[in-house]
Amino acid sequence: MLLKGKNIVATGVATGIGQGTALVLAREGANLLLCDLSVEAMAETLALVQPYGGHYHCLQVDVSKKENIENMVAKAVELFGSLDGAFNNAGISGATAPLDEYPDEDFERVMDTNLRSIWWSLKSQINVMMGQETKGAIVNTASVGAIVGKPGISAYIASKHAVSGLTKNAALEYGKFGVRVNAVCPGVIRTPMLDSLIKSGKVGSEADWNAIQPIGRLGTTEEIGEAVAWLLSDRSSLIHGQSIVLDGGFTVS
Numbered sequence: 001m002l003l004k005g006k007n008i009v010a011t012g013v014a015t016g017i018g019q020g021t022a023l024v025l026a027r028e029g030a031n032l033l034l035c036d037l038s039v040e041a042m043a044e045t046l047a048l049v050q051p052y053g054g055h056y057h058c059l060q061v062d063v064s065k066k067e068n069i070e071n072m073v074a075k076a077v078e079l080f081g082s083l084d085g086a087f088n089n090a091g092i093s094g095a096t097a098p099l100d101e102y103p104d105e106d107f108e109r110v111m112d113t114n115l116r117s118i119w120w121s122l123k124s125q126i127n128v129m130m131g132q133e134t135k136g137a138i139v140n141t142a143s144v145g146a147i148v149g150k151p152g153i154s155a156y157i158a159s160k161h162a163v164s165g166l167t168k169n170a171a172l173e174y175g176k177f178g179v180r181v182n183a184v185c186p187g188v189i190r191t192p193m194l195d196s197l198i199k200s201g202k203v204g205s206e207a208d209w210n211a212i213q214p215i216g217r218l219g220t221t222e223e224i225g226e227a228v229a230w231l232l233s234d235r236s237s238l239i240h241g242q243s244i245v246l247d248g249g250f251t252v253s
Contacts, residue, residue: 020224031056035090139231184246185245
């Protein structure tokens with residue numbers, strides 16, 4: 001097991017990439033503080049990880065609120081006694097509009113959820129890890145939107161580029177102390193939300209979506225989870241400050 005006995009906090013776990021990753025982390029032996037805004041949806045994730053036999057807890061967290069994040073990190077330490085890893089995954093896509101028409105309030109909402117939450121999480125998590133004998137590893141969720149642009153979602157693209165940059169800078173500042181910081185950049189991933197959109201017929205066919213990535217298919221949430229688990233483990237001890245692209249070749253095509 002890659003993460004046997006490691007104490008990890010993970011956000012945005014109610015569905016999609018967060019849920020798929022939580023399952024992989026549990027399978028690999030981690031104890032988890034599962035965090036999301038939706039208590040009801042998070043209960044499903046908790047039920048799915050329970051068979052792996054670790055210590056799992058749920059906490060309602062609005063990552064757009066600094067005090068919620070500080071409480072989340074403190075709760076993880078209270079429950080487990082230490083913090084070995086963090087998966088900062090919660091995020092939103094935001095509105096769709098040309099930049100000159102993009103609502104300021106939506107821009108701020110995206111930045112609070114996608115970027116400021118990472119800023120606050122890193123500060124709280126690094127502060128705890130720096131006080132431990134055994135430090136830890138942090139993985140932030142960026143996106144292929146941290147590598148390329150896409151018309152209509154300027155706030156999302158800006159936030160994910162910033163997450164990648166923040167990851168690099170945190171790595172430069174704290175790597176010498178033993179805290180590793182990396183990011184994952186998922187491409188087009190099969191999630192319940194995307195499945196619903198495809199079935200609605202409003203966003204193109206299954207074949208259209210499969211053709212977006214050179215491998216000819218969508219990625220899975222578990223594939224992202226495998227990368228996150230590895231980055232949080234001691235097996236990736238030389239990987240630091242990287243934004244690992246998991247997109248089936250989309251950004252190289």
